[in-house]
Amino acid sequence: MNIMVIIAHPNLETSRANRAFKLELSRHAKFDVRNLYQEYPNWKIDVEKEQQLLLSHDRIVLQFPFYWYGCPPLLKKWFEDVFTYGWAYGPGGDYLKDKEFIVATTTGGTKNCYRAGGDNWFTISEFLKPIQRTITKCNGTYLPAFVTYGATSQDNDVYLSQEAKRYIEYIQTYSSLLIH
Ligand SMILES: Cc1cc2nc3c(=O)[nH]c(=O)nc-3n(C[C@H](O)[C@H](O)[C@H](O)COP(=O)(O)O)c2cc1C
Known part of the structure; x- marks a missing residue:
């Protein structure tokens, strides 16, 4: 299985979790x-190149820090630019059929914040x-997300390195084992 990981972090140098x-x-x-962010410092996304890369991989992992309850803006733009009408959807737009996608995100909030009645609702x-x-x-396959909660608490190097290992295991697990 060919796996491409797209990291979308605006400042990987100061990152701890995603780094x-x-x-x-x-x-x-x-x-x-x-x-x-390193490949496209001017935000001019090479659509043809991105589409070719999507075609040549079976699974695409979208790794990003959770910012304002979603992904950082360049990844949002990546979807807007690359998932075009007639290619990704609409007439003849079936090039992403059966491609597997995994979101892998890190949050400042704890797992307890992310529930009904919790801080983030x-x-x-x-x-x-x-x-x-x-x-x-x-027509892509959306697999369950990988989430590292509480990624910003201090002195969490051991936790982050454990999570990094769990992440590597997770993104190469067969889809049938991820969906249960
Ligand atoms: C602009 C911004 C928005 C953020 N929004 C959220 C948020 O909505 N929910 C949350 O749990 N953490 C939020 N955070 C915390 C980040 O998710 C956290 O700093 C990041 O996952 C840590 O990863 P890193 O060490 O790779 O940067 C935000 C941080 C920034 C800078």
Whole structure:
């Protein structure tokens, strides 16, 4: 299975969680890892290149820090630019059919905040529905998200390195084992 990881972090240099994940990814040659903000500092996304990369991978992991209950803006733009009418959806737009997508996100809030009645009122699955529907609208397969909660608490290096290992295991797990 060809796996591409698209990291969308506006400032990976100051990141701890997503940088720890990136470091762990780099220990495994099997993943094609991209850094969206580094590749497109002027936000001019190369649509043809992105579409070709999507075609040549079976599974796409979208890794980002959770910002204002969603993804950072360059990833939103990536969807808008790359998932075009007639390619991703609409007449003849079936190029993403059966591609697997996994959202992998890190939050400042704890798991307890992300529940009915909790600080954030809703679960992460509820917040991610626009991405889920974008992918399913384009006939992609949306697999359950990987979430690292409480990623910003101090002195959490051990936690983050454990989460990084769990992340690597998760993104290469067969879809039938992720959906149960
Ligand atoms: C602009 C901004 C918005 C954020 N919004 C949220 C949010 O909506 N929910 C949340 O739990 N954490 C939020 N956070 C915290 C980030 O999710 C957290 O800093 C990040 O996941 C840590 O990852 P990193 O070390 O790779 O940067 C926000 C942080 C920033 C800078």
